Amino acid sequence: MISAILVMAAIGLVLGGILGWASIKFRVQDDPLVEKIDAILPQTQCGQCGFPGCKPYAEAIAKGEADINQCPPGGADGVNRLAELLGVEPKPLGEGLEAKPKSVAIIDENTCIGCTLCIQACPVDAIIGAAKQMHVIVASQCTGCELCLPPCPVDCISMQVIKEDVVNWKWRYPIHMMKRAA
């Protein structure tokens, strides 16, 4: 009986030594997972995922506090790519969240009073204007995060869905003739 305990103790000691030495030799700093997750997120900084921006949401996912399907602008495709990166099962978008078509904010010039509240609210500085001067949104830089709508006192900002034109028109998925014939 004693020899059994001695043998197991000996094996434990030897392996413990090897592992101790290995953990020192293979010290490794944290791996850049957060940047990889951040690269997938659409960077609209809209906060619909419950975090103040895409970077905090990425850190939360890396730490495992946040689920991968809380980002509506990313849509189902974004969730799938996050699932593939983290090697987990892809999930549908969270409850109550659906991916709206991409849209851009437009300021109605004749009601804007130039109060600069929306300029401070815009996460990507896409609004140009000064106190008591006319404000305008640079359409190419607006991410459609709708953060400038609440602070506007005169509600002169409206969201406009990006229309399909000759440049961004996409070829459709060819309809499977057979399915239609069935």
Next chain:
Amino acid sequence: MENYLLILIGTVFVNNIVMSKILGLCPFMGVSRKLETAIGMGAATTFVLTLASGASYLVDTYLLGQDLAYLRTLSFIVVIAGIVGFTEMFIKKSSPVLFRVLGIYLPLITTNCAVLGIPLLNVQEQHNFLESLFYGLGGALGFSLVLVLFAAMRERLEAADVPKPFRGVSIAMITAGLMSLAFMGFAGLIR
């Protein structure tokens, strides 16, 4: 020398760990979603299994001997856990990508029944040190070969419009079954 070659061919093709002995199925199903992860897992398992079968032979002959035979399974598992821990740190250092993609399945090598099964089979068939090393290597190579081929098949299956109830793991199970049917061709190869 010819005997070792025979052991190697025998364990890789004829009584393949996964296909004929149906061992090590959970990593086989779990890690075979993408080809790169499968190759990584195959390499890790081969490293662990070869070391483990060598170490477990030493532990069995020199430490346990006849009277402590009942400690065999316990000591083998401890040895395997040690080696897997070492491998885990090594992979975390050498390629963090592979480490993250393998995820839970890397520590799970410890619980892979093939990894524990082969040392026990070594003891059962009274292999000497070199034979058990080759047996371990052969078993692991067989596992990796089948795992990599299966991963390539599953990647192609991903895009097939399999009928709804059979999507995902169930068609993978059927494919694994048909693979073992194919491997039956090797039955009786080594007299």
Next chain:
Amino acid sequence: MNQKLYTFNGGVHPDVHKAESNATPIRTMPLSARYVVPMRQHIGEPARPVVAVGDRVLRGQMIGAAEGYVSTAVHAPTSGRVVAIEACAVPHPSGLFDLAVVIEADGEDQAIAYQPLDWRSLDPSALRNRMRDMGLAGLGGAVFPSYIKLNPGAQKIHTLILNGAECEPWITCDDRLMRERAPEMLRGIEIMRHALGCQTVLIGIEDNKPEALAAMRAAAPAEIEVVAVPTMYPGGGGKQLTYTLTGVETPTGGRSTDVGIQVFNVGTAYSLYRAVEIGEPLISRVVTLTGHVAQPGNFEVRIGTPLADLISAGGGMLPGASGEIIGGPMMGFDLMDLAAPVTKAVNCLIVKNPKFFPIKPIELPCIRCGACARACPADLQPFEMYWYSRAKDFGRAQGYNLFDCIECGCCSYVCPSHIPLVDYFRFAKSEIWEREREKRAADLARSRHEFKAFRLEREKQEKAEKFAKAAEKSKAAASSNADPTAPADPDAEKKKAILQAALERAQKAKESVAPKNTENLPPRVQKEIDEIEARRATVEATTETKE
């Protein structure tokens, strides 16, 4: 004649149907009543309209200026009045509308004064800028602004290839052009050679066009070689013709200029001649009208002529027509709206009939037979790309070199299961392009967001520093007057005196300004003020006790 020919893999032999439209000479179309000239007729930025509604324009007058580097100008096809600048129907697979200038023709067809160019003495960059303002674009179908292609740029261009292969079935506009206007075309080729500064010039013409070969060989000077290339679709593809004539493979993702070869369509050479030697901008081109029409043939058509007028010029559609195709049957697209005009890119209009263009049979699953891989001129594996494009796994589709596909249609043509392979590839390509656009927008948004965070941080720091400095100054000021023995330097004294005077003045100003509106108040208002004062006193009392 001793030019060694190379054969690329793949390619198909559809029946060419050239005889329908290459028998009759090129006819010029009568003037139409209205012309719709789109601003986007070339690859790159659309032209910017420089005329206003109501202006009177002459033939050849610039109505759209080139915008940015990759762009070219657009000109009025005839004299008349601009009636509208709005979104009109354009020949595009989407059927969407695009910005166009609508001109009401006045029938006089009065042109601006054409100034021919002495291109031999003009230095090449000036020549190229004139070409940019003359609206020259590739007429082979790619419509890439020609002035950019005429620029040899860093690499040395040693070979100029003229593409007269015209391998697409049904289309014969280049064939007729070469037969009837070979001398002028060769003058255009001379200009190209001068601009590019290259020695060898090869003209590739498929051997199923003997008359065109003869005409070009008769008109060609000794050093320009006219080569008969074997008839095979897509022998006329830019990369394929370059390989057939020179054995050089255009590197993936790059252009033939990376290997010192430049390719032009023969039609472009002819329009270069008219632009330089006559001074007439690109306002008309030769278009094939063929298929189910009364008199199929080739027409000299003004850019902007509605396609309906072109069809009526060809004797109108025969009964039983089942739709129209812009371009050839292999790479063209369905025309959605007959009101759409002829643009620089339209080289052919085919009126379909069920006999030659039957309805596509039902698509069966792919049996991986490899016929498409054998037919692909780019040596790709179309069934592997199809497999992952269908499953919308764009990463892997790109892994199988999806972007090397030239969408020639050979794979769909030979597929025994009649799978529209090219449609799957176009779908996958546009999805990947859109994803790349989103990626660029996301990166821009991230960098702007990070800059905003940095900017806020910086402002906070600056404010903190300002307070810190102000606090020091006031401390320093307090310490200087607390220690009188310090040697008072004269200007500090003077500054303190000025400060003192300013303070007194402000003090006096405050007293003199008595609040006017609190003296003769009606008793009711006075009572209210007293109550508020009382309440304020009690509040101040409670706050003092709290601290």
Next chain:
Amino acid sequence: MIGSPYILGRNSTSAIMLKVMLALIPGIVAHAWLFGPGIWVSLFLCSAFAIVFEALLLLMRGLPLKPFLSDNSALLTAWLLALSLPTLAPWWLYAIGMLFAIVVAKQLYGGLGQNLFNPAMIGYAALIVSFPVNMTQWAAPVGLADHALTLLDAFDVVFAGQGSISADAYTSATVLDTWKTQARLGTPSESILSQPIFGWAGGQGHEIVALMYLAGGLLLLSLKLITWHIPLAFLAGLAATAGVLHLIDPTQHASPLLHLFSGGAMLGAFFIATDPVTAASTPRGKLIYAGMAGLLTAIIRAFGGYPDGVAFAVLLMNVCVPFIDTYTQPRVFGHHPGHSKGRKS
């Protein structure tokens, strides 16, 4: 919204399958002439079961019957399976074979073009593993059998089981079977070869059928339905390995000629290994795939437990096909040579 091209070539999948079946006809006729009418019964049964199962599955999957049944792929699988099974086996053997082939190996994977394993060979493998006895009762050549069967007798045997005629009246062991058992008992090769069932190259009668399959295969090659890579590599792999083994120990291992013209070698090389859906798709991949299949066939025939290794060899190589395809991608136009264009995901 289907775009260009608006014109299509002339061939179609159903035409391809039909042509392959026509190329099988010479072999079938030779088989019927040399081994009695049993082949017609098994062909009819297999085809019937194939159509029934395929229709059943298509209905269950809610797909239209007409386009899929008319593409003859189920019929071709049925014919291939019927030709690789013994002819006078009981009817349920054909039913189970077709069940595995059509339902498990093909429809469960999504139907035509998506299966990973060759359906006919899955059927054969399932049968030989589960019913080894029935699978070794091959019809004897008409000359040798002591009782020539008519078509009616064949139906009677297949449906009524033993019925009036005893089994060994019309069956005999195949060439490979006798060689393997005799060689392992140590009888010298000359005496084995002198037995009546051995003809000049393969089994008596079997070599004629093999020649007919060879002719059908060459017809397929001329019609450009298959490329030369697979049949050539398969036969070369088989002959080379058998040759080497024969040189090492002529008494144990038969001559390559016998291997080529016996069992399912010719049928396998031209009709089974070349099934485009489950074979490798790149030229280099095809050479590796078929060469290894030939090698494995010879190994299994020489050392394995089963008489004929073609089925298992093809299945084993079907397992490797996705892996082979991934890493034998040909060089794409414009990619400078030597640059490995493996799959980038």
